[in-house]
Amino acid sequence: MSQENMSKTLETLGYAQTLRKRAEAISKADASERPKPHVNQLAEELHPRRQDLIIESIIEETDVMRTFRLKSAKGGPVAYFRAGQYIPFYIEVEGSMLSRPYSISSSPKDALSGFYEVTIQKKVGGYVSNYVYENWKVGDKVTAGGPEGNFYYTRLRDSKNVIGVSGGSGVTPFRAMAKAIVDKTMDTNLTLFYGINTMADGIYVEEFKTLEKESNGKFKIIFVLAKEEKEGCEKGFITAEMLNKHCNVSESSVFICGPQGLYKHMYDQTEKLSLRKKFIRYELFGETTSPFELDGYPMTEVQEFDMIVHQNSVTYNIKAKSDESVTVALERAGIDAPSKCRSGECGYCRAYIIKGDVFIPEDTDGRRGRDKELGYMHPCCSYPLSNIEMVVPRR
Numbered sequence: 001m002s003q004e005n006m007s008k009t010l011e012t013l014g015y016a017q018t019l020r021k022r023a024e025a026i027s028k029a030d031a032s033e034r035p036k037p038h039v040n041q042l043a044e045e046l047h048p049r050r051q052d053l054i055i056e057s058i059i060e061e062t063d064v065m066r067t068f069r070l071k072s073a074k075g076g077p078v079a080y081f082r083a084g085q086y087i088p089f090y091i092e093v094e095g096s097m098l099s100r101p102y103s104i105s106s107s108p109k110d111a112l113s114g115f116y117e118v119t120i121q122k123k124v125g126g127y128v129s130n131y132v133y134e135n136w137k138v139g140d141k142v143t144a145g146g147p148e149g150n151f152y153y154t155r156l157r158d159s160k161n162v163i164g165v166s167g168g169s170g171v172t173p174f175r176a177m178a179k180a181i182v183d184k185t186m187d188t189n190l191t192l193f194y195g196i197n198t199m200a201d202g203i204y205v206e207e208f209k210t211l212e213k214e215s216n217g218k219f220k221i222i223f224v225l226a227k228e229e230k231e232g233c234e235k236g237f238i239t240a241e242m243l244n245k246h247c248n249v250s251e252s253s254v255f256i257c258g259p260q261g262l263y264k265h266m267y268d269q270t271e272k273l274s275l276r277k278k279f280i281r282y283e284l285f286g287e288t289t290s291p292f293e294l295d296g297y298p299m300t301e302v303q304e305f306d307m308i309v310h311q312n313s314v315t316y317n318i319k320a321k322s323d324e325s326v327t328v329a330l331e332r333a334g335i336d337a338p339s340k341c342r343s344g345e346c347g348y349c350r351a352y353i354i355k356g357d358v359f360i361p362e363d364t365d366g367r368r369g370r371d372k373e374l375g376y377m378h379p380c381c382s383y384p385l386s387n388i389e390m391v392v393p394r395r
């Protein structure tokens with residue numbers, strides 16, 4: 001490895017080294033100079049790297065959606081979060097350790113009572129979500145990380161009025177927000193546009209109506225039905241005109257969560273709202289099922305490439321397909337690679353490219369400017385275009 005590549009590799013691993021040096025310095029320091037343990041303990045409680053959870057109950061929401069209630073395996077509260085955040089779950093499927101982020105659909109107040117709820121949809125081609133849907137049973141122990149993500153209301157950044165736009169299972173973080181408004185964990189107004197085909201496809205429908213009644217006018221739900229006429233509901237797709245009809249958009253933040261098709265539709269609609277960029281917030285884009293659908297993707301057919309992967313002092317030689325992300329190739333090869341959001345946002349999977357090219361879609365390129373210059377990628381949203389040699393940190 002060249003001197004230049006070596007120094008970049010060290011930068012990749014720098015964070016782990018900093019932690020190790022810090023631990024050494026603390027262990028050598030005089031007891032009076034050491035950080036107070038309760039500070040570290042509080043930090044670990046608020047931002048745990050790992051939480052062991054037990055499935056307490058399962059609710060069948062529809063034929064294809066289940067809500068799992070999870071409590072702490074050691075008892076007591078689970079890590080606190082902000083309504084709208086997700087937790088990454090670490091799930092072993094066919095010998096590979098995979099991670100997936102699922103939005104928390106319960107209120108932050110429920111975390112203090114000792115549980116989270118996540119609602120998971122069985123999907124065509126949904127490898128991990130289908131595994132979870134079919135296999136998770138009451139009493140099973142599951143492993144999760146701490147709460148993550150930026151899809152939450154904060155007074156300093158957002159307008160006091162929030163417009164929620166959701167489709168399909170993208171409604172889950174808004175359930176957490178609506179509950180948080182009613183139990184007074186969250187002080188804002190929320191008007192939620194919930195796009196579904198028919199009323200029968202919706203989840204939490206009766207619960208949303210009850211929350212609306214209990215919210216003192218702070219939460220309002222508008223069902224937008226694509227394939228059904230129903231009194232009191234909008235018909236069609238969620239549009240800028242529809243938002244303007246029900247809300248004072250110029251004094252609102254718009255939060256959007258749903259399938260990738262909804263995001264593409266809403267890019268055009270939000271253009272018409274003339275809001276500053278900071279007032280339009282999209283939740284994680286999610287993994288792309290096929291890069292061939294992405295703007296600028298240069299391949300015309302699927303190819304297989306060789307990947308040389310350095311991780312700590314071990315080197316792996318694996319295969320990667322051009323139509324799957326580098327993270328998927330690493331996981332398929334059984335390499336313990338880090339990931340959380342799987343949408344390019346969190347940077348947890350950050351890895352260094354020594355040689356080779358990848359395609360990084362503009363919409364999900366969450367790298368810092370310096371990382372782009374130095375040749376880092378977020379493997380969860382990078383697709384191989386050639387043979388690759390890379391350095392990957394451990395989880």
Ligand code: FES
Pocket residue numbers: 338339340341342343344345346347348349350366378379380381
């Ligand atoms: S897992 Fe978050 S950027 Fe890749």
